[in-house]
Amino acid sequence: MKYAYYPGCSLEKTQRGYDESVREIFKILDQELVEIDDWNCCGATIYMSVKETVSLAVSSRNLALAEKMNMEILAPCSSCYTVLSKTNRILNSIPEMHKDVNEALSEAGLSYSGKTKIRHPLDVLMNDVGIETIISKIKKNLNGLKIAPYYGCQIVRPEKGFDDFENPILLDQMFKKCGAEIIYYPMKVRCCGGMLMTTFEETALKLNKELLSCAVENGAEAIVTTCPLCHFNLEAYQGKINELYNTNCNIPILYFTQLLGIALGIDGKKLGIDGSFIPMTQKISSLMEVQYA
């Protein structure tokens, strides 16, 4: 299959590991990604809460561009995924807003029908490509590596769709099949605070402390994420959380596409693992045969 790829702003640089690993695994699984030419920022959660028509128009420009390509959109960033899906839902249920948005888009000679589908890589991998195909290409068994699969809020809520919104299982299934051990992680859909890390830092630190210590106390050797913001909050603030709460967390945070890439035998550097702040453990390093500190 071919997908219209929408990386989103944070994947361009600060979260390059996610972008690099998505591209690598899709290549290995014979799925073609065609980046949407000249895509713009989707507006993220923050824009939607400030200006409605403007935010809908801004995110619709991407949908209109993808519609011209006649492909489904692949959006790895959870926030982009939700904003684009939500735009679709609003346009399809409120005709007046759809009309307003098309009026704005006409300034750029664009229009949008409301039909482009938005997909998350986890959905595509498990439901289009299929676990059997993935398994057939696995080069490295994850050897009982203990992981905490962390889904976050946005891919399971609010646009309920490809997995259960209280107890999603696709990540668990994927990695169990790759040989990993899934620890008990009841926090898998708890909020990481998102942008609160910038505006209400103390509250966000507490939320992340709970996410981290639950994983560590239950024996996880890595947390596997699906969202750039969750990834950043969990990774970049571990030091601060340890200081504040007297904890001792030092747990690697991996994108699910990075861990899957390791299992598929892709070189760690190509997966952007060299960009991690937290050093990979001996066990993870040995799966890649290179130490990333």
Place this chain on the structure above:
Amino acid sequence: MKVDEIPEKLAKKESELRYAFLEQVKAIPGGEKIKACIQCGTCTGSCPVSYTMDISPRELIALFRAGDMATIMNSRTIWICASCYSCQTRCPSGIKITDIVYALKRTAMEKNYLSGKAKHVQILANLFIQNLMSYGRLHEGTLIRKFYTKTSIGKLFKMIPLGRIMYKKNRVAILPKKIKAYESLSKIIKRAQEIELRIAKERLKYSPEFVGYKGLGEMQLESRKGE
């Protein structure tokens, strides 16, 4: 008359506030379900940050129905909501609580209700939009630098070590990236802003004295019945 030209006294009248909010709620698919709240408290129990709110999500809905918009507008609650959607997906009455909080934020910004930390949220939101307007894509470096310059220089300095690590790991884009069709994106934004003003104008033309619960009854459009 533009929204921000409304005289101060009038803008802060409860009826105005409620009306502006009801107009916002109209834009939420299924938004009018707000009146179906059974006060079960599932939303508050599901909220990961309710412990630090001054009014809980359940109270927020109750206050609105009692017609006390000013308390809601001045609350910390609408600004600290992390938009995790836990409350919304669990509400047994199908109330779009998160979307309603968004609508409340928009009303508060429109009517200039900004207390305490709310200012930070608004500064962040405005800088985000500036960023998007100037480049078409978000440049996180610029956003964070400008945000802390405006809110806390001390914190900006504290961010330096993290910035260093990120630079070393090749995770910093030094310069913002402008999209090619930058001009046509700004045209889209400009037109959308005009539309937003146009809608606001219509709203003000017949601004009736909506009162809490009654207001909800009146806003229910024929076409949405039975939803």
